[in-house]
Amino acid sequence: MKSTQEYLIAHDIKPSVQRLGIMEYLLSHRTHPTADEVYWDLQPSIPTLSKTTVYNTMKLFVEQGVAIQIDIDERNARFDGVVEAHAHFYCKKCGCIIDLPLPQISWMMSETYGFTVDETCVNLKGICEECKKKS
Amino acid sequence: MKSTQEYLIAHDIKPSVQRLGIMEYLLSHRTHPTADEVYWDLQPSIPTLSKTTVYNTMKLFVEQGVAIQIDIDERNARFDGVVEAHAHFYCKKCGCIIDLPLPQISWMMSETYGFTVDETCVNLKGICEECKKKS
C-alpha cells in the first residue's frame, strides 16, 4: 500500500500540502466531486486553499493520469480518482452518481475499430433504486 | 419516410421555421454540433435566428426525446439528432467525434443493477485512425 505521496511522485507530480489534500480527498470520497465541492470541503483544513489551485491541480492530475474528468453533469466538471475504466450511473432524481463495474466490452471497440482509446466513460442516466423505492 | 414536420408534431413539438431548420440541421449534419455551430450555420438562411432560440429549441428537443445532449466535450454542450443509444469516439488530436454502433451490452446493465436507464452515452477518447496515419 503506497502512500499518497509516493503515488503522486510515481506520476511525476511534486507533492504539496494542497496536492496531497486533493488527491486524498479524491481517493477517500468517491463522490465524483466538482471543483467547488473539493474546495469547500478542504478549505477548513487548508485555509489558504483557492479554487484556482483546485482547478490547477485537477488539470495536472488528469494530465498525469491519476484522475479523470467526468462529463456526466452538463453544468460542472466532475473528477474521479479512480482511473480504471468503469461506468457511471447518474440519477436524474437525486443527482447521485453511482459507479458500476464494466463488463469487458467496449474496450474491445478499440480493437474492432482501430482507434487508440485512452479514456473511457460510459454515462447512463435514469432513476436509481433508492429513488424508485420512494415513488 | 416522414417529413421533419410530421416528426416534430409526432413528438408534440409545434413546428416553426426555426425548429424545423434546427431539426433538419441535426438530422443532416451528424457532427454533434454545439449550439454555437448550429447558430452560425443556420443564421444565413434564417437571418433573425438568435442563440437563445437555439438553446430553447435544443432544450425542448431533448425534453421531447428527439435529440440528446452529449457531454463528451467539457467546454460546450453538444447535440445529436440520433437518439438511439450509440457510442461516441472523441479524437483528442483533431477533435472529431465519430459515432460507433454499440454492442447490445450496457443496456443489460439496467437489468443487472435494477436501475431505470433512459439515457446512455458511452464516451471514448483517444486518437482516431486518420490522426494515427498522419503521425
Next chain:
DNA sequence: CTTTGTGCAAATTCTTTGCACCAAA
C-alpha cells in the same frame, strides 16, 4: 538565488433569464 506552486482578482466563455415584441390559431 532560482524555480515552481499558490492564490487573488479580473477576464472569458457558455448558458440562462427577463422581458417585450411577433405570429399563428
Next chain:
DNA sequence: TTTGGTGCAAAGAATTTGCACAAAG
C-alpha cells in the same frame, strides 16, 4: 384576442488567465 414562440440585452455561473507573492531546494 390569446397563447406560445422568438430574440435582444443583461445576468449568471463555471472555468481560465495574468500576475505577484510565497515556498522549497
